[in-house]
Amino acid sequence: MSQLISYCFPRSREDQSNPLERRISRGGGESQSRAFTWRRLVSSYWSDWVFIGALWIIYLSISRIPGHRREFSLRELSLQHSYAEDERVPENMLMFITVGLPLIVMLPVASFVARNAWDVHNAVCGLFMSFTMAGVITQAIKLLVGRPRPDLIARCQPPPGQQDSPVYGLSNWKMCTQKDFYVLNDGFKSFPSGHSSLSFAGVGFLALYLAGKMHLWDVYGNRNRAWFALSPLLIGAMVAISRTQDNRHHWQDVLVGSLLGMCVATIAYRTYYPHLAHPTCHLPMLPRVASDDTDDQVDLETGVRLLNDQQGIPRQSEEEEVWRRA
Structure with a gap:
C-alpha cells in the first residue's frame, strides 16, 4: 500500500534540501517553521471566509430573480423541444458532484497522505471559493442575457393559434399562459449552463488538486497517473451533456459554462497552491502574513x-x- 501511495502521490524529485521546503527565518535570525495554529489560520484566512460567505449569500439571493426575458419566435425550431419534468442530474445530485465528491477525495489525501493541516484547509477553502465564484458569475450572466431555453415554448404554453407579432415578427413572455412563474422565468436562463459551470468548478478543482499532488507537469511524464488525476473532468462532461439531453440548454450554453467553470477552478486553485510545473506543487502556499509575523x-x-x-x-x-x- 505504501508503494502504491508513493507511486500515485510522489514528492518532488529535487533535493530534499530545496529551500522552498525549509523552515523560514524571521529577519535572518533563528529559523521557525510555519506550524499550524488556529491563531495563524484565522489571521491569514478570515477575509477568505467572509468573501466566500458573501458570495454564497449573493448566489442564493439572485438565483430566483426573473432577470431579462428576451423576445422569441414561436416558429423557432430550436425552442420547440419538450419540457422534461425529471432532470437526469437534479440539484441535489449536482451538489454532491460539485462539492461532496471532491471533499470525499481531497480530505483523505490531505489528512492521511499529505498529513498537512494547511492542505486540508486550503483544499476545502479553495473548493468553496471555486463553487461560489462560479455560481455568482453564472447567475449574473443569466440574468443579463435572458436567452430562451430549448424548451421555452413548452414552458410558455402559448394560447392555441397564437402567432408572432406581425410588425416585428417576434413574441414575448406576456403572451404565455404558464401559471408557474418560476418555471416560466427559468425558461429565459439558458446562457450559460449553470450545471456545466458548477460541475466543472468542483471537479475541475479536484482534477487540479490531484494533478498537483501527482506532479503531472514535471519533466518525467506520468501517463498512468494522468488518467486518474484528470478523470474527474469526465464526470463534469457527463453532467454538461445531460443538460442537452434534458432540453435545458443549447450546445453553446454548455460549452461556455464548462469553460467558465474550469477557468474559475483554475483561479481558485492558484489562490492556494503553486502552479503545476512548480517543483513543490504538492504543497500548499505559504500562510499569509499573521499578526506575529x-x-x-x-x-x-x-x-x-x-x-x-x-x-x-x-x-x-x-x-x-x-x-x-x-
Whole structure:
C-alpha cells in the first residue's frame, strides 16, 4: 500500500534540501517553521471566509430573480423541444458532484497522505471559493442575457393559434399562459449552463488538486497517473451533456459554462497552491502574513515581504513560497 501511495502521490524529485521546503527565518535570525495554529489560520484566512460567505449569500439571493426575458419566435425550431419534468442530474445530485465528491477525495489525501493541516484547509477553502465564484458569475450572466431555453415554448404554453407579432415578427413572455412563474422565468436562463459551470468548478478543482499532488507537469511524464488525476473532468462532461439531453440548454450554453467553470477552478486553485510545473506543487502556499509575523523584512520599494531561508538567502516574493509540515 505504501508503494502504491508513493507511486500515485510522489514528492518532488529535487533535493530534499530545496529551500522552498525549509523552515523560514524571521529577519535572518533563528529559523521557525510555519506550524499550524488556529491563531495563524484565522489571521491569514478570515477575509477568505467572509468573501466566500458573501458570495454564497449573493448566489442564493439572485438565483430566483426573473432577470431579462428576451423576445422569441414561436416558429423557432430550436425552442420547440419538450419540457422534461425529471432532470437526469437534479440539484441535489449536482451538489454532491460539485462539492461532496471532491471533499470525499481531497480530505483523505490531505489528512492521511499529505498529513498537512494547511492542505486540508486550503483544499476545502479553495473548493468553496471555486463553487461560489462560479455560481455568482453564472447567475449574473443569466440574468443579463435572458436567452430562451430549448424548451421555452413548452414552458410558455402559448394560447392555441397564437402567432408572432406581425410588425416585428417576434413574441414575448406576456403572451404565455404558464401559471408557474418560476418555471416560466427559468425558461429565459439558458446562457450559460449553470450545471456545466458548477460541475466543472468542483471537479475541475479536484482534477487540479490531484494533478498537483501527482506532479503531472514535471519533466518525467506520468501517463498512468494522468488518467486518474484528470478523470474527474469526465464526470463534469457527463453532467454538461445531460443538460442537452434534458432540453435545458443549447450546445453553446454548455460549452461556455464548462469553460467558465474550469477557468474559475483554475483561479481558485492558484489562490492556494503553486502552479503545476512548480517543483513543490504538492504543497500548499505559504500562510499569509499573521499578526506575529510583523518582524519579517520588507522590501521598501515593492512592499513585498522578504523571507530568508536557513542559509540567509533573501527571497524577493512569497508568491512561490510553500509550506511543509516539519
